[in-house]
Amino acid sequence: MDNAIDLSEILTHLFNGEYPALGSGSGRRVYDLKNETVLKTAKNKKGYAQNQIESIISEMDDSDLFAKVLFISPDNQFLIMEKAEPIMDFSYVRDFFHVKTNKELFQLDNFNYIPHKYNLLITDLCRPVNWGMLRGRPVIIDYGFTGRIRRKYYSIF
Numbered sequence: 630m631d632n633a634i635d636l637s638e639i640l641t642h643l644f645n646g647e648y649p650a651l652g653s654g655s656g657r658r659v660y661d662l663k664n665e666t667v668l669k670t671a672k673n674k675k676g677y678a679q680n681q682i683e684s685i686i687s688e689m690d691d692s693d694l695f696a697k698v699l700f701i702s703p704d705n706q707f708l709i710m711e712k713a714e715p716i717m718d719f720s721y722v723r724d725f726f727h728v729k730t731n732k733e734l735f736q737l738d739n740f741n742y743i744p745h746k747y748n749l750l751i752t753d754l755c756r757p758v759n760w761g762m763l764r765g766r767p768v769i770i771d772y773g774f775t776g777r778i779r780r781k782y783y784s785i786f
């Protein structure tokens with residue numbers, strides 16, 4: 630985590646509309662900070678929780694499978710992550726790791742611990758929108774959607 634990041638300066642630029650919007654999910658808006666990082670701003674309680682989860686997983690994980698979190702605000706509203714380029718098709722990820730099926734992918738030594746350890750769903754992890762390209766490698770860019778968050782904020786029961 631880089632505490633030298635000047636959040637108030639970033640927010641000034643944000644409110645001036647200087648950062649292009651890259652996308653929006655159910656919990657967050659994402660902006661291009663134009664220095665190879667993105668800003669994820671929580672727009673509701675889910676977004677705060679997802680920011681917090683991503684910062685925890687990013688700190689715990691030693692693999693190069695996740696785009697790293699570089700900063701999170703104390704209240705979890707703002708998160709800065711390495712920027713990845715979009716991938717269009719999940720076959721790209723399978724080809725990169727030399728597997729034919731998603732099942733085989735999650736049987737690889739460096740993949741098989743992920744769903745269980747971080748409580749992430751394989752079906753979410755197999756969606757190309759949740760991945761991007763960084764330094765020539767595919768990385769996961771949306772990994773705040775754990776089973777706990779799903780039950781707490783998305784369950785209709």
Ligand SMILES: Nc1ncnc2c1ncn2[C@@H]1O[C@H](COP(=O)(O)OP(=O)(O)O)[C@@H](O)[C@H]1O
Binds near residue numbers: 712
């Ligand atoms: N690290 C990143 N690099 C580039 N684009 C990103 C990154 N993280 C998110 N995005 C873009 O922003 C969109 C929304 O972000 P996401 O993390 O999926 O939010 P949510 O958790 O609310 O679904 C993504 O679908 C993607 O297009």
Ligand SMILES: [Mg+2]
Binds near residue numbers: 654655771
């Ligand atoms: Mg998303």
